[in-house]
Amino acid sequence: MNKVFGLLMVCLLSFNMAWAQEERIPAKGFAVDSKEGHFHPYDFTRHAVGDNDILIEILYAGICHSDLSSVWSEHGKSNYPMVPGHEIVGRVIATGKNVSKFKTGDYAGVGCMVNSCGECADCKADMEQSCQKGPVFTYGFHDPYHDNEITMGGYSNNIVVSEDFAITVPAGADIKRVAPLLCAGVTTWSPLHYSNVKKGDKVGVAGFGGLGHMAVQYAVRLGAEVTVFDITEEKRDDAARLGAARYVNVNNPEDLKGLDNSFDFIISTIPLPYEPFMYVKMLKKGGDLAIVGLPENSTLDITAMAFQAPNRRVYASFIGGIKETQEMLDFSIANNIYPEVEIIKADAAEIENAYKSVLDGKVKFRYVIDMSTIDKK
Ligand SMILES: [Zn+2]
Ligand SMILES: [Zn+2]
Structure with a gap:
C-alpha cells in the first residue's frame, strides 16, 4: 500500500513540475484599446519560460516616439489591446534550463525584437531586424513561435524572452538610463x-x-x-x-x-x-x-x-541586429554615453501626459517609466 502511495506521489510530483514549467506568467502593465490612446492598467499573461528563455522583472521602460505612432495606428491599424514599450531593462528572475548567458539577479535589456527565424541569410548575418520571414517585434505583433500570440511590450512588470534576444548589461551601468539605448x-x-x-x-x-x-x-x-x-x-x-x-x-x-x-x-x-x-x-x-x-x-x-x-x-537604416546592439551597449557604458532621461511613475495618466510632451517636442530627451512603481494589487 505504501509503495503504491509512494509511486502515486512521485507521479503527482513530476506531473506538477512539468505543469509548472508550462505555466503562463501573470503580468501587469498599461494598455490602450484603440487609437484614441487612453492607457489603463491591464492584467495579462506571457508565455511560459522555455528552456532558452529568461524571465525579466522590468525596472525601466523608455517611451520611444514610435510607441506614439503604434498606439495611434499611424503606420496602419495596430493590434489592440496594446502594451507598448521596446526599450526595456530589468533583472533576470528566472532562467530556462539551457540558458547560459544569464543567471538570476543579472541585469538584462530587451529592444525592438524578441524573435526571428534564425535560419535565413539575414539572421545568419546578424541582421535579425530584416529576417526574411519577418522579425517578431517586441509588442503588437503576432509571434509565430508562440502560438501566434500578440506580443506585449515593456510598459509592464515583466517579460519572457529568449536569451538570444536579450542584451547583457555591462557592470557599472547607470541602470535608470540604459533602456533608451536599446532602441x-x-x-x-x-x-x-x-x-x-x-x-x-x-x-x-x-x-x-x-x-x-x-x-x-x-x-x-x-x-x-x-x-x-x-x-x-x-x-x-x-x-x-x-x-x-x-x-x-x-x-x-x-x-x-x-x-x-x-x-x-x-x-x-x-x-x-x-x-x-x-x-x-x-x-x-x-x-x-x-x-x-x-x-x-x-x-x-x-x-x-x-x-x-x-x-x-x-x-x-532600421534599428540594428542583436550582436550590434550588444556592441553599442558595451561601447556606451564604457564611454559613459547615455540618453538624458526624465523618470516618470508607472501610472496611466503620467504616460498619457508624457505622450503629449513627446508630441509637442517638449521632452528633453527621453521619458523612462519606473516600472517598479507599478501598483502591484
Ligand atoms: Zn523605438
Ligand atoms: Zn530570419
Missing part, C-alpha cells in the same frame, strides 16, 4: 558605423530628439565635427552641451547659408513630414544620408531632384 542608441549607432564615420568627418544630425541626441553623442565620441538641425531655438544650448560644433534652426534662413556640399554623413531622425532634398544637397561627393526617422503616415515627400545629386547615397 534610440542602436538606431543611431548602426548607420554611423555602416557609413564608417571617423575622426574629422563632418556629420549632420537632423532632428534633435530622443534619437538625435544619441547620434550627436556617438558622432562626437568618434571624433566628428557635428552640426545639429532642428526647428526650435530651445535646443541650441543642449546641442552645444552635448558637444555639437554648430546648431542650425532650419526655420531661420540665415542659419542655412553655406551648408551645401559640406557633410560626409547626415543622419535624419525627423519623425514628421519633411523634404530630404535639402539634406542631400548638403552632402559632399561620396557622402551618405541615412534615414532612420519614420514620419507619420509612413510617407516621405522626396523630389526627383534629390536623385540628380551624383555620387551621394540616401539609404534606409
Whole structure:
C-alpha cells in the first residue's frame, strides 16, 4: 500500500513540475484599446519560460516616439489591446534550463525584437531586424513561435524572452538610463558605423530628439565635427552641451547659408513630414544620408531632384541586429554615453501626459517609466 502511495506521489510530483514549467506568467502593465490612446492598467499573461528563455522583472521602460505612432495606428491599424514599450531593462528572475548567458539577479535589456527565424541569410548575418520571414517585434505583433500570440511590450512588470534576444548589461551601468539605448542608441549607432564615420568627418544630425541626441553623442565620441538641425531655438544650448560644433534652426534662413556640399554623413531622425532634398544637397561627393526617422503616415515627400545629386547615397537604416546592439551597449557604458532621461511613475495618466510632451517636442530627451512603481494589487 505504501509503495503504491509512494509511486502515486512521485507521479503527482513530476506531473506538477512539468505543469509548472508550462505555466503562463501573470503580468501587469498599461494598455490602450484603440487609437484614441487612453492607457489603463491591464492584467495579462506571457508565455511560459522555455528552456532558452529568461524571465525579466522590468525596472525601466523608455517611451520611444514610435510607441506614439503604434498606439495611434499611424503606420496602419495596430493590434489592440496594446502594451507598448521596446526599450526595456530589468533583472533576470528566472532562467530556462539551457540558458547560459544569464543567471538570476543579472541585469538584462530587451529592444525592438524578441524573435526571428534564425535560419535565413539575414539572421545568419546578424541582421535579425530584416529576417526574411519577418522579425517578431517586441509588442503588437503576432509571434509565430508562440502560438501566434500578440506580443506585449515593456510598459509592464515583466517579460519572457529568449536569451538570444536579450542584451547583457555591462557592470557599472547607470541602470535608470540604459533602456533608451536599446532602441534610440542602436538606431543611431548602426548607420554611423555602416557609413564608417571617423575622426574629422563632418556629420549632420537632423532632428534633435530622443534619437538625435544619441547620434550627436556617438558622432562626437568618434571624433566628428557635428552640426545639429532642428526647428526650435530651445535646443541650441543642449546641442552645444552635448558637444555639437554648430546648431542650425532650419526655420531661420540665415542659419542655412553655406551648408551645401559640406557633410560626409547626415543622419535624419525627423519623425514628421519633411523634404530630404535639402539634406542631400548638403552632402559632399561620396557622402551618405541615412534615414532612420519614420514620419507619420509612413510617407516621405522626396523630389526627383534629390536623385540628380551624383555620387551621394540616401539609404534606409532600421534599428540594428542583436550582436550590434550588444556592441553599442558595451561601447556606451564604457564611454559613459547615455540618453538624458526624465523618470516618470508607472501610472496611466503620467504616460498619457508624457505622450503629449513627446508630441509637442517638449521632452528633453527621453521619458523612462519606473516600472517598479507599478501598483502591484
Ligand atoms: Zn523605438
Ligand atoms: Zn530570419
